[in-house]
Amino acid sequence: MKTIGIIGGMSWESTAEYYKQLNExxxxHKGGLHSAKIILNSVDFAEIELLQRSGEWDKSAVLLCDAAQSIERAGADFVLIATNTMHKVAEQVQEAVSIPLLHIADTTGEVLVEKGITKVGLLGTAFTMEEAFYKQRLSDKFGIEVVVPNGVQRKLVHDVIYNELCLGKVNRRSKDDFHTIISDLAESGAQGVILGCTEIGLLVSQDETDTPLFDTVELHALAAVKEALR
Incomplete structure (x- = not known):
């Protein structure tokens, strides 16, 4: 079995879900007392969030590159960045190590193609929804059209992620708001919706909506398990 490296802590709530799903x-697949071989470097999210907010992505890339290098030195065979937003610096992280980086947008895009999805809604931080690094990868590599909520809804989603979910808070009103946004995306032609922030799965689930949801934590973890056992 290969050893999975994880750059986590962004937030620790979603990293805990990664750990759970990887081991499950x-x-x-292997049964018995088997569990995943994992090396985790968990960063201080407050430092990362401050750099995000101030637009200092190069400095945040240095922190993640250092984490990736420590994971490689510890013996990991490949590495995950356990957050969608910080894939903005995925290329820098990949260049900093010799082991493969399993990109979260690629693992999502592969499943979308398998499901025949050609137009998908995207929920995530403002960075993920509004910038090109995530949407463009899905478009260029997989031919998938990506649509996002309107400006007011994008702000709501972003604020709920940072002010509630990343602090471990799950509010009923926010859940209802997210389901309204999911319905609006479906009405605009989205054949499904990507939960493109690793905390959103803590708030909404597939059994609450008829719109297909693609939880990036679940898809990333499934791909990592497949790679670890390959």
């Missing part, structure tokens, strides 16, 4: 996936 390995146990499902």
């Amino acid at each position: 996936g390995v146990k499902q």
Whole structure:
């Protein structure tokens, strides 16, 4: 079994879900007392969030590159960035190490193609929804059209992520607001909606809507388990 490296802590709530799903996936495939081989470098999210807010992405890239290098030195065979937003610096992280980086947008795009999705809604931080690094990868590499909520809805989604979900808070009103946004995206022609922030799965789930949801934590973890056992 290969050893999975994780750059986590962004937020720790979603990293805990990664840890759970990776171990459950390995146990499902191998049975018994088997669990995933994992090396985790968990950063201080407050430092990362401050750099995000101030637009100092190069400095945040240095922090993640250092984390990736420490993971490689510790013996990981490949590495995950356990957050969608920080894939903005994924290329820098990949260049900093010799082990492969399993890109979260690629693992999502592959499943969308398998499901025949050609137009998809995207929920995430403002950075993920509004900038090109994530949407363009899905478009260029997989031929998928990506649509996002309107400006007011994007601000709501962003604020709920940072002010509630990243602090471990799950509010009923926010859940209702997210489902309204998901419905609006479906009405605009989206065949499904990407939960493109690793905390959103803590708030909404597939059994609450008829619109297909693609939880990036689940898809990223499934791909990592497959790679670890390949």
